[in-house]
Amino acid sequence: MRSTPAVRARGISKWFGRVIALDEVDLDVGAGQVHGLVGPNGAGKTTLLGLLLGLARPDAGSLEILGTPARQTLVVPDGVAGFVDGPGLYPTLTARQNLAALASLRGTRTSSAVDDALEQVGLGDVADNRVRGFSLGMRQRLGLAAALLTHPRLLILDEPSNGLDPAGKQHVHQVIGRLSDDGVAVVLSSHRMDDVAALCTDVTLLATGRVVFTGPLAKLAAESDENDYRVITSDSAKAAVVAADTPGLRIIEAGDALVVRGPVLAIDHLVIRLVGADVALRELTPVVSPLEAAFLALTHTESPL
């Protein structure tokens, strides 16, 4: 028995005609790790997840999944499960029929495995309802249940929190957390940094097919040297003058609430100067989280502000 990474990608590239979807991507995911793939639309997340599920093979580079080189399309090691581009369910079938068909295709013992998977994602009560009537969140959970049928060691999930209400999201997060505790490697994509922050230990940021960051979440937060902060004071006009004089700080928006951009050190100086100028500080909050700021900075995406 030797320790083997769940995913080891080195310099993998994938082209669709003249369009490059992935450009020399490196990725390492260890057992029990929950690894987030984040990036704007068209960054290559779904393509990368598709390669991990064996839907295609890379045009260049090397990819090992559970220690086995991926050389052939649709040939992946036993223990890989998941979904890309939606959970892929048949609306005319019931939740149970959808899972039973998949279990049968996988040679799994049907009824107990299906019931167990449905219970795990909290859909046991609606097992015999047609999927047509399911909400997006319920479909996402059913997609997760389908992936759980085979007791995976590498779970690939494309936007698993998409459409989930807070309770559903908590349910999915608990399932993923439990799987991680059991040593299952999880690779998931998301647009939402709060989901990634809640679930993932490591993250890879993709932009136009290239990796712009990969590593622990804490390191990503530190990557962001500048952030936007909303400042509310007792005298906004005087506060704007003080902010303009503070080195390393730029005013993004002036008004009753002042929005400034700069590193944490400059913000510290601003607070000290405001107090020195007899301006009371009533609120100081980051406009976006540090993780999101890092994401926006690294992927050159505009802040929603």
Place this chain on the structure above:
Amino acid sequence: MSATLTRPVDQPAAPFVPAYRFELVKLLVQGRIRAVLLVCLLAPAAFVAVISQQSSLPTDTVFGRWMNATGWAGSLVILAFACSWGLPLLVSLVASDVFATEDRLGTWRHLMVAVRSPRRIFAAKALASLTVTLLLVGCLVASSIIGGLAAVGNHSLIGLDGHVLTAGVAARTVVLAWACVVTPALAFGAIGLLGSVLLGRSPMGLLVPAVLALAMNLALMLPVPVAFRLALPSNAFLAWRGLFTEPASSGPLLIGIVVSLLWTAAATGLAYVIFVRRDFTDLSNDGATRRTLVAAALPLAVLTGATALVLAVASPGSTGTGVEKSKLEASLSTAFSHLYVLQTRELHRPSVTEAQLETSTACDKGGSRVPDHGPGNDWRCVVTWRLPGASATGSAIYQLDVTADGRYIADGDGPKEVNGSFQVRTSTGDTPNPLWQLDGYVDLLDRN
């Protein structure tokens, strides 16, 4: 995290039987398929049972005039309807959607991950659509036969040359006729698979077999060369009529079956090649490109041309329309003789055989300025016959409406007691006069 992973074996592709069963379930749970199944199960029986009891019968449809005489005619009327548009429409509903539905639902990647073999997915889908198509055809057969037998009974059937098929022979021949149209149905099913693979989520894929069948039916209504006619799979939808002559006109039927099988193999093969080459990670690609459309249409056009060429070389007479004066004369003489004997029996006249009648026919198309060949409703034939012991000959005139597929309706105009009246008085009452109007069939390939 210190968990370790052992080197696993590759996931095997899913076994074929569960994949096939899954495809079958996906088809059979669709409301549309269930509704069609119900219609196929109930509508033919109801139609045959109701129409058989009417005084006005669908005489324009082959065997329609015999619907109140035998239960077997009703099934053949349904067969004729099914062949003109019903079967291509049925296979459109089943086969044309079997791949496209995955594009619409966005389930391809999911299915690929579950089955792990495009070949197996293709085979499972093709076999599932074939199963459902056969199930629908089986419902049509059973329903139309049961409806006919329940409403009219198990009686002998008059063939397209006027000869009598006993109830047992009629039963076998009707079932055989239905079996023969399964091959063109398969051909259109394969075209449906091809359309479904080619056109992805476009609803146009659903219409491909129906539109192609309509186009081919329109072509077959024209006086095109026999070789070209026989090279089209839809011709096999008409060729079963040859089973109802004596001897059976098997040439066009066998060619129709072979052509249909060739189309089935070609369209299925093309669909398979296009399907397994598709890149399922490319979200923008649903298989429908102009290049693949041409790549699929061209081989089928070449197949049609090559088949027509082979037939033209193998059978030199097949370059014409196949509707010839001599064939019509022989066919009408035979039909008249058989039906005269039938009429004699119904009227309890002194018995006579076909040979004793020495029937002969002289036909002319449209007068002296029109060549005596080709389809049209301007054929005029004079039938003469001789009764045993009588010195004079009888004669009757028929106006023939001959269609390009070799079928004709002969409308009688002669002695009232022979073919001048639509009814004859028998000991049990007035019954339809078999000689007043009759259906006939000319073998277009026959070099008579």
